Amino acid sequence: MADYRAPLVDMRFIREEVLNAEQEWQTMPATAELNAELADAVLEEAGRLVEAELFPLNQSGDAEGCHFDGHEVSTPDGFQSAFQELAQGGWCGLGGNPDHGGQGLPKLLTQSFDEMLYAGNAGFALYLTLNNGAALLLDAHADEVTRSLYLPRLYAGEWLGTMCLTEPQCGTDLGLIKTRAVPDGNGRYAITGSKIWITGGEHDLTDNIVHLVLAKLPDAPAGAKGISLFLVPKRHVHEDGSVGNANGVVCGGLEHKMGIKGSATCVMHFENAQGILIGEPHQGLATMFTMMNYERLSIGIQGLGLGDVAYQGAMAFARERRQSRAPGGAAEPGQIADPILMHPDVRRMALDVRAWNEGGRLFAAFVARELDRAKYHPDGEVREVAADLVALLTPVAKAFLTDRGFATTVEAQQIYGGSGYCVEWGAEQYVRDARIAMIYEGTNGIQAMDLVGRKLVRNQGAYLHRFAEQMRADLDGQLDGAGSADTRVDPALVPFRVAADIELARLERASEVLIEASKVDPAAAGAAAHDYLQLLGYTAYTWMWWKAARAARRGLAEQGVSGEAFYRAKLMVGQHFLERQLPQSEALESQIAVGPAGLMTWDQALF
Structure with missing residues (x-):
């Protein structure tokens, strides 16, 4: 299995030479202190962490998977220590609100970190990227008391967040959810119901898990217009931020999956769990889309990251593997055969993968830049244009990137021949890990319909x-x-x-x-x-x-x-x-x- 190297030169080229990021950062007060030198330093350290700490756990984490003992979930060996290193380094709050302990870096920069995470270890990456989305939603829609209590701990990696939407009877049509929220008379709500396919629903990386749960109030209108959103911690949280007793949040088991086996994908039961309303009643779906739009770009980047690591491995193999002679005669007469990279059809596959990867990296950076403009730019017209572009391109960022991501992992696997079908080379894992990205966060068919x-x-x-x-x-x-x-x-x-x-x-x-x-x-x-x-x-x-x-x-x-x-x-x-x-x-x-x-x-x- 070849090593992974973060594509820092290409990332910098796109950021500084294509998009002129440093120049634009200076025009936005929220990013004015950021320059190209600092951006380079951040991503160089990110690359080092992913290459040295996360990528070595990728294959072993896939082989071991997560474990459920009937009550608790444990992540694969090495995940806990790797997560603690990232949390202590501030990587959980990279794009977070500085008013609550985040580092306030723009999406154009953090999406490059996301690509490295997914390339280095897709199963591990999901814990961080779901947390980022949950924190983003709370920052946009929670009241100040809730933000002050939860955001610093999410940014510090003391707690991790999830998104709880899907139920056994509904996925895309969330108007069919049955989870109920009953007011308790003290400003809180008793949440009861079951959710499935919950990424990071239960694990051993943090002491507390913050669930964002869609549910319906007793007076809710029928269908999607009756959905509200609630914050439901795994353990009760006191006013000083200390963690108390269990809060009626129970893991019912782990899903048995094709890939991303290092990610704990859980069945979750809420049994009169105490929750806090986030946003307005019956506006939960609109509120949740604050998180989902960012997550959809992130999942698109999952396809991109896996395509890139698959390409790197395939090229290492193709340079070493010798079969037959190049067209027109021996390219290396002193060897028994030529590297397969000398053959036109192998080059076709290699360049197909590389072109999709590099085009995807350009596109992901462009969408991230528009997200930053829509959020931070001081010119209202620029914000409006950017918001319109984001609205149009978000479904494409999710679906087109993941379609290409899966196709590139398959094409890269093909370069290995029979070796690509065997576990030890790593290529088949990338195919399995990329496949889910076309399905979750709204299937690619749903993205197209949207x-x-x-x-x-x-x-x-x-x-x-x-x-x-x-x-x-x-x-x-x-x-x-x-x-x-x-x-x-x-x-x-x-x-x-x-x-x-x-x-x-x-x-x-x-x-x-x-x-x-x-x-x-x-x-x-x-x-x-x-x-x-x-x-x-x-x-x-x-x-x-x-x-x-x-x-x-x-x-x-x-x-x-x-x-x-x-x-x-x-x-x-x-x-x-x-x-x-x-x-x-x-x-x-x-x-x-x-x-x-x-x-x-x-x-x-x-x-």
Whole structure:
């Protein structure tokens, strides 16, 4: 099993040379003290921790898994000590509110840490990323007393947070939940019900676990409009922050899963557990989306991280594994055979994986930057534009990144041949760990339905218009400090510019077709949803590759810090995307145009 190395050079290139992060951080009071040097130092230390502490536990944690003794859950050997090291180093509060002990770093920086976590040990990473989302929600919606009591401890890693939504009878349709919350007359609520698939629902990493639970009040309206949100700690919390007796929160068992076996995925029972209402009554689903939107980008990054570590392992194997001779004769005549990396089909697979990974890293950073703008930027118009882009692109960030993440782990596994199917090489674990990311936090089909139904048809393409407006402005050199230089005449950039123009026009055509079709056929949106999300993903990646190519050309001209070899490789990988991956978008447009008839005319009995 090859080692993992955090892609720090590529992360810095995207952050500083593509997005000009340091320059923008200075314009936002919340991030004004952050500079490129500090960002580099943070991520270098993060990379060291992941490489030295978490990655060595990845394979053993998968083999051992979590244990349930009928009452308590224990994590794999080494997880406790690794978690304590991260907690003591402040890594649980990296993006937290400084008023309550967090470090206040922007999402553009913390998402790079998330990628390292998922690449190094996806099962372990989930404890931290769920905690980040829970803390974010409490910071946005809890009262000051609750924030002061809970946030410092979540940021310090003394406690960890969870998200409790799904029940045996409902997942996507949360209006069907049966968990009940009954006022106790003292401003608290008695929570009773069962939840399933709860990441980190019970474990031995912290003394207390803070559950965010969806439940219904006695007077709740039917359906999703009747959901409220409650904070329910595993153990009672006193006013001074000390932990008391058990609070009626009981683990009913561990799920037996395909992957992420180091993550404790639990059945949880709430038996008259005392809870605190977070936000307004019957507004729990809207409140929970504060957490879920950030978590959806995080889960997208799970796909990205696993794709990158899978690529690194496959390339180490492909350089050493010798089979046959290269086309045209021996590449290394002194050896019995040539490395398999000399064969065209292996290179095809390798470059497919690398291009998806590097495009995904660009896209994830872009969405994270827009999240920061929507939250921190002093200019109201900038915040509004960013919020619209986030609304449109969040489903894509979750679904397109995880679709590609799973595909890249499978492709990387294929490079090993038969060895990839065997446990000791590690490739099959990445495939298993990546598969869940397409399912949880809202399946990728649900993400596509959300994109088409809420983000396209419902507002008649307003978000898409904003996206197109921003993309065209960038292509004309008006965004991200690109300057006014006419990039149309640079021969190396012409293919990227032409592709971006073509793909944006294609996306706009398909959007118009879908909006019009939805006016006359209620099934039109659902039938095209998957293909439309994929098409938007391809278009967004084409934009990202344009941005990267432009930055690489600038780096070559100015002898940038990333180095000539890096810039030339970036342009070559981008060219691979244009030539061998992007042509799929033409087929997607054709599929969208077909309409729903071929799906909906079938009688159920024929399936």
